[in-house]
Amino acid sequence: xxxxxxxxxxxxxxxxxxxxxxxxxxxxxxxxxxxxxxxxxxxxxxxxxxxxxxxxxxxxxxxxxxxxxxxxxxxxxxxxxxxxxxxxxxxxxxxxxxxxxxxxxxxxxxxxxxxxxxxxxxxxxxxxxxxxxxxxxxxxxxxxxxxxxxxxxxxxxxxxxxxxxxxxxxxxxxxxxxxxxxxxxxxxxxxxxxxxxxxxxxxxxxxxxxxxxxxxxxxxxxxxxxxxxxxxxxxxxxxxxxxxxxxxxxxxxxxxxxxxxxxxxxxxxxxxxxxxxxxxxxxxxxxxxxxxxxxxxxxxxxxxxxxxxxxxxxxxxxxxxxxxxxxxxxxxxxxxxxxxxxxxxxxxxxxxxxxxxxxxxxxxxxxxxxxxxxxxxxxxxxxxxxxxxxxxxxxxxxxxxxxxxxxxxxxxxxxxxxxxxxxxxxxxxxxxxxxxxxxxxxxxxxxxxxxxxxxxxxxxxxxxxxxxxxxxxxxxxxxxxxxxxxxxxxx
Numbered sequence: 467x468x469x470x471x472x473x474x475x476x477x478x479x480x481x482x483x484x485x486x487x488x489x490x491x492x493x494x495x496x497x498x499x500x501x502x503x504x505x506x507x508x509x510x511x512x513x514x515x516x517x518x519x520x521x522x523x524x525x526x527x528x529x530x531x532x533x534x535x536x537x538x539x540x541x542x543x544x545x546x547x548x549x550x551x552x553x554x555x556x557x558x559x560x561x562x563x564x565x566x567x568x569x570x571x572x573x574x575x576x577x578x579x580x581x582x583x584x585x586x587x588x589x590x591x592x593x594x595x596x597x598x599x600x601x602x603x604x605x606x607x608x609x610x611x612x613x614x615x616x617x618x619x620x621x622x623x624x625x626x627x628x629x630x631x632x633x634x635x636x637x638x639x640x641x642x643x644x645x646x647x648x649x650x651x652x653x654x655x656x657x658x659x660x661x662x663x664x665x666x667x668x669x670x671x672x673x674x675x676x677x678x679x680x681x682x683x684x685x686x687x688x689x690x691x692x693x694x695x696x697x698x699x700x701x702x703x704x705x706x707x708x709x710x711x712x713x714x715x716x717x718x719x720x721x722x723x724x725x726x727x728x729x730x731x732x733x734x735x736x737x738x739x740x741x742x743x744x745x746x747x748x749x750x751x752x753x754x755x756x757x758x759x760x761x762x763x764x765x766x767x768x769x770x771x772x773x774x775x776x777x778x779x780x781x782x783x784x785x786x787x788x789x790x791x792x793x794x795x796x797x798x799x800x801x802x803x804x805x806x807x808x809x810x811x812x813x814x815x816x817x818x819x820x821x822x823x824x825x826x827x828x829x830x831x832x833x834x835x836x837x838x839x840x841x842x843x844x845x846x847x848x849x850x851x852x853x854x855x856x857x858x859x860x861x862x863x864x865x866x867x868x869x870x871x872x873x874x875x876x877x878x879x880x881x882x883x884x885x886x887x888x889x890x891x892x893x894x895x896x897x898x899x900x901x902x903x904x905x906x907x908x909x910x911x912x913x914x915x916x917x918x919x920x921x922x923x924x925x926x927x928x929x930x931x932x933x934x935x936x937x938x939x940x941x942x943x944x945x946x947x948x949x950x951x952x953x954x955x956x957x
Contacts, residue, residue, distance in 0.1 A: 469550075470507055472514040472522040473923040476900050478506055479523070483908050490525060491532035498533065499542050502553050512550045513543070524901045524953065583943035586912040588729075588889040588932035590763075592806030593853055599845040607841050617834040619825050621647025621813070625840045628847045629799070629813050636782040644792070646821045647835050648828065651759035651800035651812040652678045657824045658720075658755055658796055658814070659686040667719035670709055674891075674919035674928075676729045676757060679722055690921040691718065695731060706739070706746040713750050720753040725786040727760040730919050730930045731891045732884020734764065735786070744789050755796045756787045759812070762804040762854060764886040765862050782850070785815075793817045801843055804853050811835070811843040861888060861934075868933040868940055875944050888934035891916075896955040899929050905950040911943045 482497035483490065501507040513519065516534060520527040534551050537543035546552050611622065620626060626642040633640035648654040655678060663669060665687025671679065673692030683690060693708040709721060725735040725743065735743070747754050761783040787795040800812035814824055846853070865883075868890055872879055880893040894902065899915035906913050916928025929947075931940055 468508070468510065469512040470514065471923055472518045473900050473917045473926070475501075475507070475514060475519065476522045476904060477918060479904075480912075481907060483523075483525075483904070490529050491536060494523075494525075494529060494533035495536040495540075498537060498553075499540070502542060507553060509553055512546070512552050515550060522898070522900050522904070524905045583911045583939045583946070585932055585939060585943055586914050588887065588930065588934050589807045590803070590857070590888055590934045592808060593804075593856065595846060595849050595853060596806045596809055596842065599842045599849075602845065603838070603841055608837075611837060616837055618647075618837065618840075619829045619834055620821070621645065621835065622837060622840045622844075624844045625811075625847075628844050629815070632782055632847060632850070633785075633815060636784045636788075638785060638788045640815060643818045644815055644821060646814040646816075646824050646828070647840060648812045648814060649810040649832065649835050650802045651757065651798050652682075653810075653828070653831075654798045654800075654812045654814050655679050655755075655757065656682040657827055658798070659683050659688070660827050661820075661823050662753065662755075662796075663688050663719055668716060670712065670718045670721040670752075671921055672705060672723065672728070673921055674730055674916065674925055675722070675921070676724060676759075677914075677918045679757065680919070680921055683722070684921075688719075692921045692924075695728065695733065704739075704742065706743045709752070710746050710750065713752070717750075718752060720755055721747065722755045722757065723786065724757045724760070726758055726783050727762075727764050727884075727886035729760050729887060730889060730916075731882070732887035732889065733882070734885040740786050743786060747787075748790055751794065753794045753796075754787050754790060755798065756785050757798045758783060758785060759798060759800045759803055760887050761799075762850075763857060763861065763888060765865070765884070766858055767885065793819070796820060801846060804850075804857060805846055809839060809842065809846075811839055861886075864888075864933040864936060865890070867937045868931065871937055871941055871944065872931075876948060889930045889932040892929050892931050893927050894929060894951050895927065897951040898926050898954050900926055901954040902929070902947070902950045905953055906943075906946055909946045909950065911946045911950075913943070913947065 478501055479497050482493055498513075502509070513534070514522075516527050516530040520530045523530070534543055538545065538551070542554055543551050544554055623642065625647055626645040629645045629647070630640040630642045648657065659682045663683065663686045667688055668691055669683055669688040670691050670693060671683070672695050674695065680690065691712060693705040693712070695705060712718065723743070725740060727734055764783065785797045787797055795816060797815040798812065799815065802809055802812060814821065816824075869883070872881070872890070872892070878895060880895065881890045884890065900917055903913050903915045914930050916925030916930070917923040919925065919930070933940060
């Protein structure tokens, strides 16, 4: 029988203690029942023990015992001797079962979050350049596009060529036929998972890594094998060497990497590490997916060593896979991180054959990305240097302020200064951040624990603390986070 880890169940139970009516056991029982009804937790799943779930949710064991009892009385749960408590069938279930790593986005209903310090997202506010590009559009921009049906499964020609030119400017020969336009980088990663991974395939990922990629790959049924991040944050010092060792026991289907402005750590691989990765990936002929979604958020500090990130000259980042065969690589990129999350324009760069395979799957989902968004994106490509410079100045100042705030208010917390991105990856010594996050939500603070970024639910002493919207929310939330950390450490 399948079991659900307490960490994953905790992520899926976001908001349960502050929503609904009745005593705490009733609210917990209702939340568990809703997970079963939606199919987020499939029938037959064995729930965590009462003691284990109580610890991670930071409630008394009697609360969980009562909630399980209510579910059993209502026919949603049954006790199996020697196995624990198992959810009963609730009708037809979808094949997809949520990992709960993106649940902080599910909670955004558009009704507002008044009174809540929301630290759940590192997404940046939009740049004024987006509004200006929208306002500058004229009927002439549509030109000959209006005489056709408006469906461009691969993307409009002008944008595909513009993205190809973006790579050529970075010294990477690229043609428009090697570009597929997607609805942001998340769709790009999802398409890669659908096209290139079969259930049971081994996929190597860094630990930690982007939670959206973990969600997409696990939903596809991939067997995720973690390797440490390179150089910082508890990694083994050489993820590439780890892949070489792993491949001696079985060839992985693909390797998913974020070498430039890694999410969530913010680190960028130095030149030596990049060369080692290229050597190992080339020697083993492993299919490689390089996610550069956050690469344009580099802070440009110390990047004259061949690290591939945009340096102080503001140039485009060079992909790590640029030196590998095009037929066995995919590069994922986006404008949504740099300009605005509401601009859903990303892309895949690969061989024409892989691009065609991904486009076929994409067509079955949305037929084509919005032509208007793509026309805006064409204009914004011309404003990349300006956008990089503005974001870099803002993020450097916000990072410095956030670091000063933590040094003053939480001097025992630990982190490595990020090379880019919009958040600090913070170690909270002695605290279980799954429990911390549950406690904080009851106090009006939404925060994502480290385990959401780990394929093995590791890093339970880490928090991702964004500073993307300034540090006011972090400053307001810090006293609550400190109190919750003490409670979580006390067990």
